[in-house]
Amino acid sequence: MPDLAGLGVSPGLAAGPVMRMAGPPALPAPQEAAAEAWMADPKAEANAQRAAVAEALAAVALELNERAEKAEGPAREVLEAQAMMAEDPMLLEGAQAHAAQGLDAAHALQAAFDEHRQAFLAAGGYIAERVADLDDLRHRAIAHVLGLPMPGIPAPGHPFVLVAEDLSPADTATLGPDVLAIVTEQGGPTSHTAILARSKGLPAIVACAGARDLPDSALVAIDGTTGTVTRLETAEQAAEVNERQRSETARLSASTGPGRTADGHPVELLLNIGSAQDLVKDAEGVGLFRTEFLFLGRRTEPTFDEQADAYAEVFKAAPKVVVRTLDAGTDKPLPFLDLPEENNPALGIRGLRVDRVRPAVLDTQLAAIAEAARRTGAAPWVMAPMVATRQEAAAFAERARGHGIGRVGVMIEVPAAALMADELLEEVDFLSIGTNDLSQYAFAADRQHPGLADLLDPWQPALLRLVRLCAEAGLRAGKPVGVCGEAAGDARLAPVLVGLGVTSLSMAAVRVPAVREALKALTLAECQRLL
Known part of the structure; x- marks a missing residue:
């Protein structure tokens, strides 16, 4: 039985001694x-x-x-x-x-x-x-x-399991090779800790109550898939866990080729990226190009030429690219947008809704995407985030096609959009399901609340039913429906999504081999029976 349990957000096994991250600097008495x-x-x-x-x-x-x-x-x-x-x-x-x-x-x-x-x-x-x-x-x-040392990751000079209340982007982004795995008491499946741990291939568990009570140097085994922490008695037990992970890593490193079930049913395995730097060799393409990263850290909007250059760099390097237009708003504020504060930003001006107040931003972006496509000879697919109605889908499709973009789609992140999937597909060419936000809105559960992690589990039947509504609408329309949320990179869940009728899965590059091998082990009929 595990000693502690949390939310597994980055799969894999690791074992080693615990090292707890130092706390914040102590303040002296005022003045x-x-x-x-x-x-x-x-x-x-x-x-x-x-x-x-x-x-x-x-x-x-x-x-x-x-x-x-x-x-x-x-x-x-x-x-x-x-x-x-x-x-x-x-x-x-x-x-x-x-x-x-x-x-x-x-x-x-x-x-x-x-x-x-x-x-x-x-x-x-x-x-x-x-x-x-x-x-x-x-x-x-x-x-x-x-004049105190910056708080951060311990450096004991040997491999260890990092335990902390939470990790900052600066900490997680600069983890050294001695860190075997991460366990935090706070955080959620879309926290920076989770995102960066997955990108580095590090097993990680968040929302793990009692983690900081583990004493330094205690031997533990971490399972980033199940979210469990187990105390070990001997170094030999730890070595056995790590050897199992090395064997699995070696097996997956030999995995190549396109996504297929055992009987040859094709399932595109695509990448979630923020720039051309995130691309890897032999990828089938990009299922989610997060263009907002081009806008971060700026107080002025990127120019048409800057955007076109950045998009062209990705288009030249990947055989297929699905571009998400700017996903920002009052919940993800960018200074140049100058949007007013809102009482509930998650339910306010965000995603495509920014176009209601700043339409020139979307027009510049669509024009830049079209220019990058012209320069490179690419045929990008372009989708809008946070679409809720057929009218929004139709208006976006008209705008995008007016700029010469041939394949236009929308993201399904709002339950209302999933319920209208048939009608949306009468207006657009494809759907892409963002399971992170879809879970948040379907269960009225903050994505970062550690006490609500069970509601954000992608295995929740209600979420899978929303996915099925979209996939079945795609089958009726003869149009593709993909998943680009974190659920797509779960090697256990991927066959279930394929059984639902999903045609592509987009994920962090490090997750592709495990998903590929999971699909290769099952026929399409077996995937369908898993439902």
Whole structure:
């Protein structure tokens, strides 16, 4: 029996000694270090503390941007996004205001970050998901002010299982080779910890209550598929677990070829990417090109030429590319959009709905995609996120085709869209199901809430019924229906999705071999019987 259980978010086995991540820097008593200076010249000391605040935030942003330049793929993208948070002028203004009122730099930063944290939690949705990123920035800025080492990953000089309350993008993106697996008490299936662990092929478990009670050096076995943590007695037991994983890795590394069931039924195995850097050799194509990563970290919209160049780079390198138009909004704020705050961003202006207030953004993007296609001779598929009605699907299809785009689709992330799948397919050429948001909206469960992980399990029957509605509509219309959420990369669930009628699965590159081998072991009829 396992000793602890959480949510397995990155599959695989690993065993080794526990190392717990150090906590945040301890704050001294307010003004303790500078009491005499405050008494001698309060105005000069306030200015000095305001300057220290600015210098700390700038140093943190610089460090994150430097890490981003050395990173690739999802790691680079999330580091750039976090650096942009550190550069937020409202955060600086708030901290300096507290310093002007008499707080030393460390406590001024603490107060400003606390205010931002409460605002993030109140906003809900994607904004609330970024609280862990904000906490990491606070710890780094305060450590800088106090002259303390930056909080981060331990370095014991030997392989270990990393245990923490949660991990920041900066921590997860720069994990060294000694980290065997990750276990956190917080987080969810779409947290940065989960996304980056999957991209690195590291077994990972989140929402694991009691993980931090494991003592340092305790031997544990981690199963990132089932989400279990098991205490071990001997190093020989740990070596046996790791050997099983090495054998499985060797088996999967030999896996090649297109996606097929045992009886030859084709299932495209595609990649989720943010840029051309995420592409790997021998991929069948891209099922989700997240174009918003081109927009992150910017206070001005990328120009037409910048966008066309970035899209062309991907089109030249992949045989098939499904482009998702900008998936941003009040839940994923981008400064240049200048959208008003909302009480419930997850249910507000996001995805395609941004077009209601900033239509020029979509027109520029569609024109740039068409230009990149012309330059490269590619025929990209283009889809819109957060479509809810037939009218929205028809309007997007008309816009995209008006720019010369031949294959137009929509994402199914809202239950209403799944219920109208037949009608949507009368307007568009394909559907792509985003199981992460579809789960959140179907179960009214925040994707990041560790206490609701069971509701976000992709095996939930209600979610699979929504997938089936779409797949069956695709079969009736003779049009493809894919899955590009995290469920697509689950080697156990993939055959079930194929049995439902899904025609393509799009996932992190590291998951393709396991899914390929799972499909090769079953006929289409066997996949259907799994239902």
